[in-house]
Every structure is written in C-alpha cells, then in structure tokens.
Amino acid sequence: MVVRWPILSRQPASTGASVRPVRDVVRAGADGLLDVLHPLIVLLRGLIRLTVLALRWWARAPKERRGPVVFLSAVALMAVGLLPWGPVLAVAVVVGAAAWHGREGARAGGAAREEAENARLQAVYEALVPCFALRDDPDREPLYAHDGAWERAFEEAEFGDDGRIARLLVRYPAHFADSDPSHRLAVEQRLCAKSGRDREYRFVWDEERNRLEMTAPGPLPQGIRAQRFVTAPGEIVLGFTDAEAVPRRIPVTDGGRPRDVPPVVWRTGTRSAEPHLLVAAAPGAGSSTLLRSVMIQALEHGDVVVVDGDGSGGHACLTGRQGVLAVETSPSGAVAALEWVVHETQRRLSEASRARQAARPVPDDVRRPLWVVLDRPSALSHLARTEGRQDLRELLGAPLAHGRSARVTVVVAEHFDCVDELGGALRSYARARVLLGAATPEETWAVLGAATVSPPGPQAPPGRGFARLGAGAVLRLQVPGAPDPLDEAADDAGRQAVLGLLPPLAATQAKALAGQATAETQAQAAKAERTEAGPAARTATPPKSLRTSGT
Numbered sequence: 001m002v003v004r005w006p007i008l009s010r011q012p013a014s015t016g017a018s019v020r021p022v023r024d025v026v027r028a029g030a031d032g033l034l035d036v037l038h039p040l041i042v043l044l045r046g047l048i049r050l051t052v053l054a055l056r057w058w059a060r061a062p063k064e065r066r067g068p069v070v071f072l073s074a075v076a077l078m079a080v081g082l083l084p085w086g087p088v089l090a091v092a093v094v095v096g097a098a099a100w101h102g103r104e105g106a107r108a109g110g111a112a113r114e115e116a117e118n119a120r121l122q123a124v125y126e127a128l129v130p131c132f133a134l135r136d137d138p139d140r141e142p143l144y145a146h147d148g149a150w151e152r153a154f155e156e157a158e159f160g161d162d163g164r165i166a167r168l169l170v171r172y173p174a175h176f177a178d179s180d181p182s183h184r185l186a187v188e189q190r191l192c193a194k195s196g197r198d199r200e201y202r203f204v205w206d207e208e209r210n211r212l213e214m215t216a217p218g219p220l221p222q223g224i225r226a227q228r229f230v231t232a233p234g235e236i237v238l239g240f241t242d243a244e245a246v247p248r249r250i251p252v253t254d255g256g257r258p259r260d261v262p263p264v265v266w267r268t269g270t271r272s273a274e275p276h277l278l279v280a281a282a283p284g285a286g287s288s289t290l291l292r293s294v295m296i297q298a299l300e301h302g303d304v305v306v307v308d309g310d311g312s313g314g315h316a317c318l319t320g321r322q323g324v325l326a327v328e329t330s331p332s333g334a335v336a337a338l339e340w341v342v343h344e345t346q347r348r349l350s351e352a353s354r355a356r357q358a359a360r361p362v363p364d365d366v367r368r369p370l371w372v373v374l375d376r377p378s379a380l381s382h383l384a385r386t387e388g389r390q391d392l393r394e395l396l397g398a399p400l401a402h403g404r405s406a407r408v409t410v411v412v413a414e415h416f417d418c419v420d421e422l423g424g425a426l427r428s429y430a431r432a433r434v435l436l437g438a439a440t441p442e443e444t445w446a447v448l449g450a451a452t453v454s455p456p457g458p459q460a461p462p463g464r465g466f467a468r469l470g471a472g473a474v475l476r477l478q479v480p481g482a483p484d485p486l487d488e489a490a491d492d493a494g495r496q497a498v499l500g501l502l503p504p505l506a507a508t509q510a511k512a513l514a515g516q517a518t519a520e521t522q523a524q525a526a527k528a529e530r531t532e533a534g535p536a537a538r539t540a541t542p543p544k545s546l547r548t549s550g551t
C-alpha cells in the first residue's frame with residue numbers, strides 16, 4: 001500500500017502527462033491539416049461570398065436588367081466553352097476571384113458596407129411607416145409596421161459609390177391615397193430627407209402597380225454657354241435636361257468641343273399651346289441670365305421690348321441693338337412701353353383680320369414675332385401704382401390673351417415672394433413655366449403645379465431648376481450661361497460669347513454712340529488738360545425707339 005500510494009497518488013499526474021502529448025499531437029495534426037486545407041477553405045469561403053453577392057444583386061437589380069445580364073452571361077459561357085483553353089481559363093478566373101473574395105479581411109469591408117446599406121434602408125422604411133401604415137390594420141402582417149423590416153417593402157435598391165441610395169423601388173399598400181398630391185409630397189419629403197437632402201430626386205408613381213420609384217439622377221450638362229442653337233424658327237432652347245427625359249438632341253459646343261445634349265425646347269408662335277413663359281426664381285438663381293438667353297434667340301427672328309425692374313441694369317447691353325424696340329427701367333417708361341404693346345397687339349389683330357377677309361397674305365410686319373420681356377415687373381408695377389399710373393398687370397392682359405394670334409409672346413421673370421402679385425391673367429396664360437433655385441414644396445407647387453420634384457440642393461449652381469411646358473412632365477433644367485457683357489465681374493469668354501450673339505447696333509444708335517464717344521473723348525481730353533481727373537464713367541442712355549415694325 002505504502003508502495004502503491006505514491007503510485008496511486010501520482011497516477012493523475014502520470015495520466016496527465018500521457019494525455020498532454022496526445023492533445024498536443026491532435027492539435028498539431030489539426031493545425032497541419034488546417035494549413036494544408038487553408039487554400040481550399042479560402043476558396044470555399046470565396047465561392048460562398050461570391051454566391052451571396054450574386055443572389056443579393058439578383059434581389060436588388062431592376063427586373064429589366066436581370067434578363068439581359070443572364071443572356072450575356074450565357075453567351076459568355078458558351079463562347080468560353082468553345083475556346084480551346086476556355087474552360088481552363090474560366091476555372092482559373094473563378095478560382096482567382098474566389099481566392100480574392102475568400103481572403104481574410106475581404107469580408108470585413110463588404111460586411112460593414114452591407115450593414116450600413118441595410119441600416120439606411122431600414123431608416124427609410126421606418127420613416128415611411130407613418131405614411132403607409134394603417135392604425136387598425138386588419139392584416140396580420142402589414143407591409144408597413146413599426147416593428148417591420150424593409151425587405152418586403154423595397155423591391156429593388158441600388159447604392160452609389162458613396163454608399164448612398166441611388167435608386168429605390170418602393171411597394172406601398174393599396175389603401176394609400178396615391179392620387180392625392182399632399183400624400184405623395186409627404187412620402188417624397190421623407191424619402192428625400194432619409195436619402196440626403198443635398199441631392200435632387202426623381203419620383204415616378206406607378207398607380208396601377210402601387211409602386212414608387214425614386215432615382216437620384218446624375219449631373220446635368222453644365223457649363224454650356226449661350227450659342228446659336230440648331231432649332232426651327234419659334235423654338236427656344238430654355239436649357240438642358242436629363243438624357244432619358246427627352247428624345248431630342250441638339251449639337252452644341254462645350255468648352256470648344258462639339259457634343260450632343262438633350263434640350264428643353266419651348267415652342268412659341270400661333271400653334272403653341274404654351275404661348276407665354278413665367279420664370280419664378282430665388283434671388284441670384286439666374287433668372288436674368290435665362291431671359292438674356294431667351295432674348296438672344298428671339299432676336300434672330302423677331303423684335304423685343306424689355307421692361308427691366310431688376311434695377312441692376314442687366315439688360316442694358318441690348319440697348320440700341322437691331323430688333324430691340326426699347327429697354328425700359330422706369331415706371332413711366334414701362335407703362336409707355338406696355339401701352340404701345342397693347343396698341344400693337346390690337347393693330348396686328350385687325351391687320352390680320354382685314355388681310356384674311358380680303359384673302360390677302362398677312363403682312364410681314366404682323367407676322368414678325370414681338371417679344372415682351374419683363375424682368376421683375378412687380379417692383380415697377382408697385383411704383384407705377386403709387387405714382388397713380390396704370391397697373392402693368394392690367395396692361396399685360398391684352399398681349400397675354402391675344403398674343404398667340406397676334407404673334408406677341410410675353411416672358412416674365414419674378415422672385416418667388418412676388419409671384420402672387422403678378423395677377424391671375426399671367427398665371428393662367430403663361431403655361432410654360434420655369435423654376436430656378438431652391439424652392440419650398442409650396443413654391444414648387446404654385447409655379448409648376450406639381451409637387452413631384454425635390455428642389456435643387458443648396459449646392460446647385462446658378463441656372464439650375466425645373467421646366468414644365470403646359471401639363472407636360474416636370475423636367476430638370478440647366479440654363480446655358482449668358483452673362484451680362486457689361487458685367488466686369490463675369491468671365492470674359494462668356495461676355496465675349498454673348499456680345500458675339502447680340503444683333504449689331506441699329507444705324508441710328510451706332511451713330512449716336514459714335515457721336516457720344518467722340519464727345520466724351522473730347523470732353524475727357526479737355527478735362528485732363530484742366531485737371532488730373534479720376535476715372536470717367538460712361539453711361540449710355542437707353543433710346544426711346546419704340547416703333548411699329550415696318551412703319
């Protein structure tokens with residue numbers, strides 16, 4: 001016993017000593033096996049990840065994209081199969097891809113991204129629940145519920161490189177009032193807020209299928225300057241839009257290189273359903289630039305009367321140019337110009353009527369388009385009223401109502417906060433609409449009659465907005481750059497481009513300016529002789545050259 005005791009007492013120790021080597025051997029064997037199998041494990045892991053990626057792509061990809069991709073994949077497989085070393089090459093590519101995706105750390109980035117994307121979708125889903133959920137929904141598993149998940153509600157989702165939602169196809173319940181603009185707006189606002197307010201979104205409501213598609217469209221053609229656009233007479237290029245929004249393309253020169261861009265073309269004239277244009281803009285959003293661009297095009301075939309209430313003199317460059325009948329900046333001048341426009345409209349109507357009764361062609365001076373362009377008229381209108389003069393809004397009634405038959409086109413630009421002051425006639429006759437700059441949904445609705453757009457973000461460049469011709473679709477718009485040639489702060493190339501597009505000075509004006517320049521030179525020379533004078537300012541007085549065409 002005495003002998004055994006120590007043996008017995010040592011037995012556990014001796015057993016442990018015998019087990020440990022076994023464990024070590026097993027561990028060493030397993031490690032060795034793992035080392036041997038490591039490439040295989042990496043490949044297997046990579047294949048699983050690739051499969052998951054493919055399945056996820058399939059679930060999120062738009063249906064119309066799935067078919068072509070499957071077809072192209074099948075064609076590629078067949079082509080590879082027919083190549084002499086094709087199958088071997090294909091296996092090598094798959095093994096390479098699997099090895100790349102199966103390596104340690106590959107999942108970390110992918111998983112984090114996937115997690116972030118899922119979190120974004122869940123946040124969007126939760127934001128939509130108050131819009132789409134019913135308080136006492138009899139459905140046991142409603143599409144939208146406070147503890148619900150996005151997977152059933154969002155059919156397709158695409159993300160941009162920045163990890164933000166680029167496209168989302170949302171399913172909504174049948175009870176949602178999708179024909180009510182305010183309900184739609186609430187949904188769109190929530191989607192905008194959760195997907196990033198600094199971008200624009202396009203919403204397409206498919207009422208038949210209860211689907212809403214939100215897309216973050218790409219950038220518009222930007223930096224294109226005013227130039228001679230290839231258009232028919234009466235067509236005015238307001239700006240450029242998304243390629244998929246319009247079928248037409250026009251050639252332009254952009255930075256010295258030719259390219260084709262999708263234009264927003266406004267058709268004017270006797271057959272136009274939208275004979276007049278209203279531009280509503282935020283301050284500094286580029287409304288004067290748009291008017292300048294429109295007038296440059298209008299002057300190719302017609303005459304222009306400008307009423308400039310902006311006070312910045314942004315249209316002084318037109319003074320005395322051929323076809324420019326007046327550039328008025330004062331209330332009295334504006335009233336006189338519009339009174340003349342009223343008489344001219346009546347004259348054109350009666351001339352055209354007489355010609356038709358006598359079976360004669362309508363005289364050329366009646367057929368020549370007349371453009372009445374008002375930049376911020378509310379300021380002048382207010383002043384005219386306080387001076388006891390006639391209201392500009394009343395004077396606009398005749399050209400607005402009869403402008404289509406008389407070939408008189410009215411274009412008005414106004415800031416958002418003064419649009420209400422423009423009067424009912426303008427709002428009902430000016431069916432071509434442009435909205436520039438950041439606007440509230442209410443302003444958007446008031447101008448475009450549609451709330452299905454998100455306004456351009458705060459980072460949007462000047463000249464960005466939306467156009468709607470009649471009851472047509474709301475189009476995103478980028479106005480071509482047409483800086484004021486007299487604005488020394490504007491870029492020189494742009495100013496030169498606009499100067500090159502303006503019609504030449506009318507003979508009388510050229511003579512008057514030449515005389516004025518000579519007189520100024522002489523006066524300056526005389527002054528310089530007398531004293532060391534500071535820089536002399538030269539001001540050109542706008543001519544009161546109102547006249548009827550052909551008289």
Ligand SMILES: Nc1ncnc2c1ncn2[C@@H]1O[C@H](COP(=O)(O)OP(=O)(O)OP(=O)(O)O)[C@@H](O)[C@H]1O
Binds near residue numbers: 283287288314480483
């Ligand atoms: N489409 C454009 N492309 C490039 N620059 C533009 C464009 N539109 C406007 N700008 C620039 O933005 C500035 C403001 O333009 P503009 O004077 O036309 O704005 P506005 O809306 O008439 O301003 P406000 O009504 O407040 O006087 C100018 O420097 C102009 O050159």
